Amino acid sequence: MVKRHDKEFLEHCHPTRWRSAVRIVGQTIGLSNPRNPVNEVFASGRIKALVEAGKLKGRGDITSMRAFEVKRSGT
Numbered sequence: 001m002v003k004r005h006d007k008e009f010l011e012h013c014h015p016t017r018w019r020s021a022v023r024i025v026g027q028t029i030g031l032s033n034p035r036n037p038v039n040e041v042f043a044s045g046r047i048k049a050l051v052e053a054g055k056l057k058g059r060g061d062i063t064s065m066r067a068f069e070v071k072r073s074g075t
Contacts, residue, residue: 018069021047
């Protein structure tokens with residue numbers, strides 16, 4: 001059930017351009033289904049998990065969404 005939103009996070013990440021993780025979190029929250037909303041803590045945790053799983057590439061301070069950028073990995 002946790003991974004249900006991963007597709008949304010991946011869709012908001014660009015394959016070649018780095019984007020602020022806080023932007024991805026905001027887009028995902030803003031477009032989430034009101035019946036199954038996404039909150040900031042959950043979203044930032046999933047982004048970190050996707051980086052650790054190799055689905056996203058990350059750079060910067062992973063402990064701060066404002067200082068962290070992501071893009072889709074090639075896999």
